[in-house]
Amino acid sequence: MPVIRLNEVSFRYRGANEPALSEITCHIRAGELVGLLGRSGSGRSTLASTLNGTIPHLVRGDLRGQVHIGGQDIRAQRPRDLADRVGFVFQDFEAQLFSTNVALEVAFGPENLGVPREEISRRVDRYLRLVRLEALRRKASAGLSGGQKQRLALASVMALEPQVLVLDEPTSDLDPAGRADLWDAVRDLRRERALTLVIIDPETDEMGWVDRFIVLDRGRIALSGTPSELRRATGTLEGLGVKGFTLARLASAIGLQEEWQDADQAATAIRTAGWRVKEDAAETMRRADAERANGEVLLEVEDLTHRYPDGTEALSGVSCAIRRGEFVAILGQNGSGKTTLVKHLNGILRPTAGDIRLSGQSLRGQPLTRLSRLVGLVFQNPDHQIFAERIRDEVAFGPRLQGLAEGEVARRVDEALEAVDLAGAGDLDPFVLTKGSRQRVAVASTLATKPEVIILDEPTTGLDHRELEGMMALIQRLNQAGHTILIITHAMAVAAAYARRGILMRNGRIVRDGTAREIFSDESSLLELGLTPPPAVQVANRLGVPALTLDELVASLTRAPLAPCPPAPRSHS
Amino acid sequence: MNLFLFLDRDSPVHSLDPRTKIFLLLGSFVAAVLFFQPGPLFALLLVLLVYGAMGRALQNLRRIWLLLLSIAIVSIMSWSVFARGATPVFWRVTWEGFLYGLGAAIKIDSMIIAGLIFLSTTKTEEIVLGLIRLRVPYQAAFAFSLAIRMVPTIIGTAVTVTEAQRSRGLDLESGGPLARLRKHIPLLVPIFLDTLRNTDQLAKALESRGFGARRERTSYLEIGFHAADGLALALGALILAIFVAIRFTG
Numbered sequence: 001m002p003v004i005r006l007n008e009v010s011f012r013y014r015g016a017n018e019p020a021l022s023e024i025t026c027h028i029r030a031g032e033l034v035g036l037l038g039r040s041g042s043g044r045s046t047l048a049s050t051l052n053g054t055i056p057h058l059v060r061g062d063l064r065g066q067v068h069i070g071g072q073d074i075r076a077q078r079p080r081d082l083a084d085r086v087g088f089v090f091q092d093f094e095a096q097l098f099s100t101n102v103a104l105e106v107a108f109g110p111e112n113l114g115v116p117r118e119e120i121s122r123r124v125d126r127y128l129r130l131v132r133l134e135a136l137r138r139k140a141s142a143g144l145s146g147g148q149k150q151r152l153a154l155a156s157v158m159a160l161e162p163q164v165l166v167l168d169e170p171t172s173d174l175d176p177a178g179r180a181d182l183w184d185a186v187r188d189l190r191r192e193r194a195l196t197l198v199i200i201d202p203e204t205d206e207m208g209w210v211d212r213f214i215v216l217d218r219g220r221i222a223l224s225g226t227p228s229e230l231r232r233a234t235g236t237l238e239g240l241g242v243k244g245f246t247l248a249r250l251a252s253a254i255g256l257q258e259e260w261q262d263a264d265q266a267a268t269a270i271r272t273a274g275w276r277v278k279e280d281a282a283e284t285m286r287r288a289d290a291e292r293a294n295g296e297v298l299l300e301v302e303d304l305t306h307r308y309p310d311g312t313e314a315l316s317g318v319s320c321a322i323r324r325g326e327f328v329a330i331l332g333q334n335g336s337g338k339t340t341l342v343k344h345l346n347g348i349l350r351p352t353a354g355d356i357r358l359s360g361q362s363l364r365g366q367p368l369t370r371l372s373r374l375v376g377l378v379f380q381n382p383d384h385q386i387f388a389e390r391i392r393d394e395v396a397f398g399p400r401l402q403g404l405a406e407g408e409v410a411r412r413v414d415e416a417l418e419a420v421d422l423a424g425a426g427d428l429d430p431f432v433l434t435k436g437s438r439q440r441v442a443v444a445s446t447l448a449t450k451p452e453v454i455i456l457d458e459p460t461t462g463l464d465h466r467e468l469e470g471m472m473a474l475i476q477r478l479n480q481a482g483h484t485i486l487i488i489t490h491a492m493a494v495a496a497a498y499a500r501r502g503i504l505m506r507n508g509r510i511v512r513d514g515t516a517r518e519i520f521s522d523e524s525s526l527l528e529l530g531l532t533p534p535p536a537v538q539v540a541n542r543l544g545v546p547a548l549t550l551d552e553l554v555a556s557l558t559r560a561p562l563a564p565c566p567p568a569p570r571s572h573s
Numbered sequence: 574m575n576l577f578l579f580l581d582r583d584s585p586v587h588s589l590d591p592r593t594k595i596f597l598l599l600g601s602f603v604a605a606v607l608f609f610q611p612g613p614l615f616a617l618l619l620v621l622l623v624y625g626a627m628g629r630a631l632q633n634l635r636r637i638w639l640l641l642l643s644i645a646i647v648s649i650m651s652w653s654v655f656a657r658g659a660t661p662v663f664w665r666v667t668w669e670g671f672l673y674g675l676g677a678a679i680k681i682d683s684m685i686i687a688g689l690i691f692l693s694t695t696k697t698e699e700i701v702l703g704l705i706r707l708r709v710p711y712q713a714a715f716a717f718s719l720a721i722r723m724v725p726t727i728i729g730t731a732v733t734v735t736e737a738q739r740s741r742g743l744d745l746e747s748g749g750p751l752a753r754l755r756k757h758i759p760l761l762v763p764i765f766l767d768t769l770r771n772t773d774q775l776a777k778a779l780e781s782r783g784f785g786a787r788r789e790r791t792s793y794l795e796i797g798f799h800a801a802d803g804l805a806l807a808l809g810a811l812i813l814a815i816f817v818a819i820r821f822t823g
Contacts, residue, residue, distance in 0.1 A: 054777055083783035095774035096782075098722055100579055100696040107793035112783035120793045138581055142725065160783060348736050369742075377740045383770075384730070385737040387762035397759065401742035445741060 001071070002027035003164060003196050004051060009065035010219075011046055011055060020046040022219040023065070030163065033190070033197045035207045038216035039241030040434060040464040044200045047216065048168050051198060052086040053079045069164065084113055087157035091169040091462075093149040096156075102128065102144070103137040105152055109160040120159075127155040130192060131185040146334050147178025151185050158189060164196045165189075171201060172462055175333045175490045177530030179206070202464060204243045205535055208261065215240055231259055243465040246493075246535040246550060253554045263535055267542035274559050277545045281556035285546060289500065289515065295324030297360070298453060298484060299345060299375070304354035306340055306508075314340040316508045317354070322453065327476075327485045329499035329516070331492075333530050337508040338488045342455045345486070347371035373402075376451030380458040382435070382442040391417070391433075391441055392426035398449040409448075416444040420474055436467030443474065453484040460491050472498050493534035496520050496548040504529055517546040577725060578633055578692040585801060586628030586694045591703030593802040594695055597624070597809045601687040604816045605680050611672055613819055614679040620812060621686050630693035637689060641682045648681065649674040697721050702796055711790065719775075727768055734763045 004027065011021040021043045028034055038044045049055040053074040056063040067074045070085055079088070090096055099105040103124050110120045128134040131151040136144065141152060150170055157165065167186070171179040183206065189195060201207055208227050215223040215230075217240045223233065230237060234244035234252070247260045256273055260266040278284075299322040306315040315337045322328065322345075330338045343349040344356060347369065356363045358370060379385060388394040395416050399409045417423050420440040425433075430441050439459065446454060459475065460468045468491075476498055479485045489495050495502060495516070502519035504512040506529055512519060520526070520537050533541070540547035540556075547553040586594070601621060608614050625631045634641070651674065658669025695703075697718040704714035738759045739745070745756055779785075 052781055054780070058777055058780060079777070079780040080783050080786040083781060083786060086781075088777075088781040090774065090778060092774055094726065095771055096778040098719070098775075098779070100577075100698055101581065104696070104698050104793065109782040111790050111793055112786055114787045114789050114791050117791055117793060117795070120791065124793065140577060140579070140581070142577060156782065343736070346740050348740050372740060372742060379733070379737045379740070381733075383767060384734050384763055385741065385759075387759045397743075398741045401744070449742065 001030075003030040003070055004028035004198075005066070005068040006047075006050070007066045007068075009047075009050060009063070009067055011050065011064070012062045013046075014060040014062075016061075019219050020061075021050075024216075024219075024221060025065075026214060026221060026224075028196060028198065030196055031194050033209070033211045034199070035210035035213045036198060036200045036216065037202075037204065037207075037213055037237070037240075037242045038222075039466060040436065042216040042241075043219040044216055045168055046219075048088075048166050048198060048200055050074065051164065051166050052082050052088045053077055054088070080112070083109065083162070084160050085162050085164060087160060087162035087165045089150070089153050089157055089165070089167045089170050091172050093146065093153050093170075093173070096153040097141045097149060099141065101138050101140055102133055102152055105141055106156045106159045109156055113160065123159045123161070127158045130158070130188050131155040132181070145178065147174050147181050150174060150178065150182055154182065154185060154189075161193075163194070164198070167197070167199045167201070169200050169202070169462075171203070175530065176492065176532050177333055179203075180530075180532070183209075202243060204237070205246050208245070215242060217241075228259055238465075241464060241466045247539070250536065250539065250550055250553065253550070254557060263538035263542055266535075266539045270539070270543065270557070275557045276559075277543055277556055278558045281545050281547075285517065285552065285556075289517065292325075292500070294326050297321045298324050298358070300357040300360075301341075301344070302355045302357065304341070304344060304356065305352050306337075306344065306349060307352045314508050315344075318508070318510055320503060320510060320513060322484060322486065324452070324484055325479070325482065326501055327479045327499050328487070328501045328503060329495035330486060330488045330503045330505060331495055331519075331529075331531055332505035336505040338505055339457055340508075341505070342377060342457065342486060342488060345371070345453070345455060346375045346377040348377070373449070374451060375453040375455060376446035376449055378442050378446050378454065378456045378459065380461060382438040385442060385445070386430045386438060389429055390426065391422065391428050391430050391444075394430055394441055395426075395444045395448050398445055402449065412448045412450070413444075416448040419447055419478070420444045421470070434467070436463045436471065439463065439467075439471060440474070443471075447478070451483075453486065454478060455486040455488075457488045458490065459487060460489065460494055468494070492531060493536075496534055496537050504531075516548055520548055521546045577721075578636075578689065579696055580630060580633065580693050582629045582694075584627060584629045584694065586624065586630070586690070588799075588801065589694075589805055590796050590798050590802045591695050591699040592707060592796070593798070593805050594691055595700075595703055595707070596806060598687055598691045600809050600813045602684055604813055605683050605687075607816055607820045608680070609673060609676050611676040611679055613816065614676050614683065617816065618679055618683045618686070621683055621690065625686065625690040625693075628690055628694040630690045633689055633693045634686070637685070641685065644681050644685075645678040648678040652677060692721075696794070698794055699796060702792055702794055706796070712785075715784075723768075723771075726771060727764070730767045730771075731760070731764050734760055734767070737763075 006024050006026050009021055009024045010019050012019040024047065036044050049059060050067045057078045069082065097105055099108055106124045106127055107120050110123055128137055131154055133148060133152055133155065141149060144152065171182055174182065210227060212226055213224060213230050214221055222240050223236060231245045231248035234248040238244045247266050250266060251258050251260065254275060258269055260269060301318055301320050304315055304318040307313050318341060332338050344351060358374065363371060386394055392413055395413045396409050399412050417426055420443050422440055422444060430438055459471055463471060472494060475485055499516050502514060502516050503510055512525060520533050521541055523533055523541050526533055536550040536553050537548060540553045545556045547556050604617050653666045653671045653674050656670035656673045658667030660668035662668055701714040701718045705711055743756060743759060
């Protein structure tokens with residue numbers, strides 16, 4: 001008997017014209033692990049919200065059809081009544097933590113359900129051990145890293161011992177190490193007790209361990225199948241706006257009918273099939289890189305140290321120079337000082353010690369406005385800055401503050417909206433837009449002030465595959481149009497594909513600074529910092545070619561002319 | 574940046590029952606409102622500082638000293654100017670007015686310090702539990718703890734929003750009062766909307782953790798009166814009695 005049964009489920013949010021879900025029918029067996037995919041707005045989160053009764057009890061709208069959990073209709077039960085059967089972990093880990101310290105957080109759920117004290121104590125110990133937080137039990141959750149917070153949220157939900165666990169984009173705000181640790185914890189939990197899992201996560205490549213995928217499109221189930229089946233349908237998947245499996249794309253690009261689980265397997269299979277790296281491949285790439293020489297030094301950071309009022313030293317003696325026309329990715333775990341560094345470049349923070357030079361001139365004792373004219377900073381969350389009722393006014397905010405004439409302001413707004421593909425949308429309310437488009441409004445707002453350097457803090461967080469590619473194409477266009485670009489990102493595939501230089505940070509220091517090729521071909525240094533190169537780069541490294549994207553990798557391969565072409569061996573798995 | 578006041582330490586004050594600390598807090602408020610003269614209020618402040626030192630909570634004073642100092646300055650200056658008295662010092666300022674201002678300053682600062690010591694030595698869960706045992710309904714007690722929980726979130730949002738708008742060129746420091754007020758709209762709208770979204774998230778997360786599912790909830794923390802609580806309450810009552818005696822006899 002399936003533990004989750006949806007029969008012809010449709011849902012329309014109050015005030016919406018289109019239904020978010022249309023006649024969804026699906027059954028999920030007890031113990032099954034299901035990955036839910038789909039572009040943003042496809043109905044993934046809406047579907048997940050029905051599983052613990054958040055829809056219809058906490059979200060207004062029109063629900064039709066039946067949702068049965070463990071044989072009971074969710075209409076009859078609020079989320080709190082289902083809490084000991086369906087656990088829910090949200091993307092926003094801050095909003096899920098309420099308690100003074102780690103142990104009390106885990107105890108909060110069982111307390112609400114009236115679990116006896118001895119049993120609560122046993123569960124606190126058990127689930128903190130399973131998510132590897134037992135050493136931090138007395139620590140305040142405010143002092144934890146993002147990854148630790150999300151693992152704490154997981155433990156506190158598991159302490160209710162539900163049969164079903166729903167994870168709604170739990171890793172979107174985490175760094176690569178935090179993501180890996182969270183998935184490890186989920187796998188450990190699943191080994192310990194029978195658990196049905198429904199996971200939403202846009203990183204298809206990291207979801208290969210599920211039993212079954214369900215892909216939604218416009219509120220309907222568009223595709224479903226095992227990871228193997230979906231690997232074969234990678235083209236269809238991308239047509240639905242979902243990121244495909246990199247290794248499956250690689251295999252089909254070189255005409256191999258194989259299924260690879262990881263980069264090692266892929267590299268071996270590619271060699272076995274008679275492919276090798278062209279002799280001049282590395283040389284060709286380096287020559288192409290060198291053609292794009294950068295301009296003169298714009299910004300110089302010298303021995304920069306920053307101490308926050310509470311005494312923590314966020315930056316310790318950082319030095320680097322940014323040249324005109326560069327495209328730099330600043331990489332490192334959460335808390336390594338990336339955001340603190342870029343806030344100095346834009347003049348929001350003043351150095352505790354050290355200096356910043358602008359075209360060779362020291363800014364010591366100078367007003368920082370000169371810096372903010374030159375360097376625009378797009379913050380991570382567009383909702384932290386959007387306030388106007390019309391997109392046009394939002395974008396005009398910066399230029400108006402610079403005291404420009406209205407004619408000039410209007411011209412710049414049009415230009416900026418044009419650049420981010422929002423021409424003609426100027427009179428809309430920014431809040432009717434999707435997250436991806438609001439991000440574009442934020443970029444346009446910065447563009448309209450005409451900064452030479454544009455810094456973007458995590459520009460792709462929360463965007464689906466297509467929105468991500470659109471955003472990065474936009475940033476690349478800006479770079480080609482002459483803007484110097486710095487991005488902070490946890491998305492290694494983005495950094496590898498678009499940036500030409502990488503700066504690696506750890507504990508407030510720059511530990512490596514080099515071309516993207518140097519940075520990504522040195523896999524062990526990246527791993528040491530908790531950063532995993534994207535799959536295509538991993539395969540390239542194993543084949544010994546400094547390719548940064550799938551296309552570059554494929555272009556650098558050739559069939560060995562002497563070896564006879566063996567038939568592609570069938571996969572054993 | 575940690576914006577919570579609670580300091581997780583092992584001190585005699587930390588291990589007191591939260592109800593004891595609630596009574597001591599109320600007692601110190603009563604003592605403070607009894608007096609207008611700086612002398613006894615200063616004695617009360619000393620008692621509170623000893624209590625705070627025992628609770629190893631005084632380091633939090635560093636976080637609010639600016640507030641305490643500004644209250645003291647504003648109070649002393651305004652009372653000195655506006656309160657009447659018999660002994661002129663200079664201009665309109667009288668000795669009595671000055672003393673009254675000084676007393677008011679110590680009074681308000683003492684009450685803030687007493688609250689600070691309470692929050693520095695008591696977990697919000699203990700406060701909730703203590704309030705429940707004092708027959709406050711759970712929902713009301715929890716609302717109080719949620720309010721404490723939301724303060725750092727809202728401050729955090731405010732800091733980020735301010736930085737984001739400043740980086741777009743917003744200058745909050747120049748202009749007349751009305752102009753400055755208008756400049757805050759780009760701050761207030763995102764802060765308000767983000768707080769709304771946060772509250773919505775919080776409600777969903779609370780529900781999914783079973784909040785409100787049962788009438789009777791259990792507690793992982795244990796509280797109870799011990800010998801130390803008896804001693805603390807007796808000492809507190811004695812000190813309060815002395816203050817009352819001074820007030821109504823002296």
